Amino acid sequence: MHEIVTLQFGHFANFVGAHYWNTQDAHFNYEQPADDEEITPELINHDCLYRIGMTSKLAAEEEEDNVAMNDVKTWSDFSRVYFHPKSMVTMSGYQLNSEFMPFDVFSYGRAAFIETEKEKESYDENLRLFMEECDQLQGFQVLVDVLDGWGGFATSFLERLREDYPKSALITYGLSDDQMGKSNTLRERQVSAANEILSMASFSKLSSLYVPVRAPTQSMLSAEGWSKNINMNPSSRYHTSAFISAGVDSALLPGRLRRGSIFMPDMIGSLNWRNITTIGTLSVGLPFPFGSKSIPPLAGKWSPLLDLSSRNEDIDDQVFSQSVVLRGLETDQFARYTTGTQNTPRGFVDELLDTLPIGKSLGDSNSSPPNLRVDGTSIDSAKRINWRMMTQFEGDGPGGVNSDEFEEAKESLLDMYDIYNE
Numbered sequence: 001m002h003e004i005v006t007l008q009f010g011h012f013a014n015f016v017g018a019h020y021w022n023t024q025d026a027h028f029n030y031e032q033p034a035d036d037e038e039i040t041p042e043l044i045n046h047d048c049l050y051r052i053g054m055t056s057k058l059a060a061e062e063e064e065d066n067v068a069m070n071d072v073k074t075w076s077d078f079s080r081v082y083f084h085p086k087s088m089v090t091m092s093g094y095q096l097n098s099e100f101m102p103f104d105v106f107s108y109g110r111a112a113f114i115e116t117e118k119e120k121e122s123y124d125e126n127l128r129l130f131m132e133e134c135d136q137l138q139g140f141q142v143l144v145d146v147l148d149g150w151g152g153f154a155t156s157f158l159e160r161l162r163e164d165y166p167k168s169a170l171i172t173y174g175l176s177d178d179q180m181g182k183s184n185t186l187r188e189r190q191v192s193a194a195n196e197i198l199s200m201a202s203f204s205k206l207s208s209l210y211v212p213v214r215a216p217t218q219s220m221l222s223a224e225g226w227s228k229n230i231n232m233n234p235s236s237r238y239h240t241s242a243f244i245s246a247g248v249d250s251a252l253l254p255g256r257l258r259r260g261s262i263f264m265p266d267m268i269g270s271l272n273w274r275n276i277t278t279i280g281t282l283s284v285g286l287p288f289p290f291g292s293k294s295i296p297p298l299a300g301k302w303s304p305l306l307d308l309s310s311r312n313e314d315i316d317d318q319v320f321s322q323s324v325v326l327r328g329l330e331t332d333q334f335a336r337y338t339t340g341t342q343n344t345p346r347g348f349v350d351e352l353l354d355t356l357p358i359g360k361s362l363g364d365s366n367s368s369p370p371n372l373r374v375d376g377t378s379i380d381s382a383k384r385i386n387w388r389m390m391t392q393f394e395g396d397g398p399g400g401v402n403s404d405e406f407e408e409a410k411e412s413l414l415d416m417y418d419i420y421n422e
Contacts, residue, residue: 002263003134004252005127009154010145011075012177012215015237017143018075019245025081072238086129089122094149104191106198109152116153123160138255138264139169142207143248144199146174147192151199158206169265172207173248173282174199176214177237201409204278204416208268211280211372213247213308215240220306230286244308247284250325251372271321271372276419281309282372323372 008017072078091112094103103112116122131137140161144154151174158170176196196212203210218234232239254262272278283305 001134002136002138002255002261004138004255004264005130005134005140007140007142007144007154007157009143009157010148010150010175012145012175012237012241013143013150014075015241016173016175016245016248018079018081019242020143020249021081022079023245023249072236075241078238084130086126089116089120089126091116091153092119103149104188104195105149106152106155106195107149109149109154110156111152112149113153113156123157127161137168139171139208139268140165141248141252141264142170142172142203144172144174144203145177146196146199146212147176148195151195151202155199155202155206158203162206169268170207171209171211171252171264171268172203173244174203174210174212175244176212177240178215178217197413198406198409200279201412205412207278208265209272209280210278211282211309213244213282216243216306216308243284243286246286247282247308250284250327251282251323253325253327254323267323271323273321277320279416279420280372281307283307283309325372 006017006020008014092115094101094108094112103109142154142158144150154172158172161170174196200210200212215237216232216234220234230243232243234240252264252267254260254267255264271280285305
């Protein structure tokens with residue numbers, strides 16, 4: 001087997017992860033003989049999961065197939081998967097959405113990692129357990145909230161991970177959820193922005209590829225990438241996380257196929273072929289508007305895909321490389337447009353849609369084409385940061401960021417901006 005170890009940090013990351021693992025569970029064939037080493041006839045599945053999240057529920061219980069949107073309060077309300085006890089690590093000392101013990105600053109996450117390791121030694125006791133079970137590790141997939149302290153926590157975790165696995169492929173999705181980061185004051189919004197900046201600077205160094213991902217919002221409903229087949233409430237984390245998980249699930253699908261696989265190190269290597277363009281974007285279309293005579297452009301302002309990474313729609317894209325996954329197309333549909341493609345069985349699409357709460361009946365529509373690419377869009381957005389405003393968060397005390405760390409983050413992102421604009 002070729003495993004991908006998934007790391008999840010934060011509440012919204014666990015929402016996305018719950019949908020993701022529900023989909024993986026739908027792919028799995030439980031009727032397969034126990035002595036058969038193959039996971040499924042069509043793909044190589046994940047078998048390693050390490051999760052960090054603030055929740056008191058340590059074992060996911062089997063839920064009804066149809067979960068009412070208003071009944072979903074946390075990710076465990078709709079998770080259908082039973083996890084190994086070592087998959088769950090709770091962090092003491094902070095409470096979700098607490099006004100008295102907030103976990104809303106990057107530096108809080110740094111400190112929390114140190115305290116958690118002193119108390120539980122989760123890195124040695126939990127992660128190493130799953131690593132020992134891997135036969136041929138493809139790499140690491142990380143889902144992390146970046147608007148609060150989880151960015152700092154994950155940074156410390158990945159720094160240690162890189163000491164043990166310096167050359168392993170590692171893709172990090174930095175998740176921004178407006179519902180989780182909803183703030184009423186200017187300072188709270190500024191703190192969230194500072195957390196996001198520090199996370200981007202850290203993860204772009206620690207990851208083979210860092211992909212910032214923002215949850216779809218009401219203002220994006222009229223943009224390309226949406227269709228009458230999507231029934232989504234953008235104010236529901238249950239729904240927005242499902243949309244993101246569809247893209248995450250499809251992005252690395254080539255590495256899970258049994259035949260014609262493109263493993264994670266090769267795919268990321270082709271995206272970051274210069275080894276210096278480590279920030280990419282994720283775009284998704286559900287379903288894909290596949291015409292009878294042509295394929296619409298997959299990059300730029302005319303793309304039918306919804307860009308989940310960029311915050312400035314007026315920036316012109318400069319695409320260095322991209323990986324496109326189209327699910328559910330019949331071979332003859334695509335053959336006249338390109339060659340050398342790997343056809344994805346229709347069942348993969350049906351199982352994906354069955355696990356998500358946002359899909360209506362798609363009929364014969366093509367579905368879920370994520371476009372994972374490396375370009376200068378996210379970096380160009382970072383160039384427009386008001387650095388003078390951000391200096392108010394410098395300081396070594398609570399709620400502040402070490403001035404050296406802040407300056408290093410600033411210089412790192414500005415250097416990255418220059419790289420993307422060479």
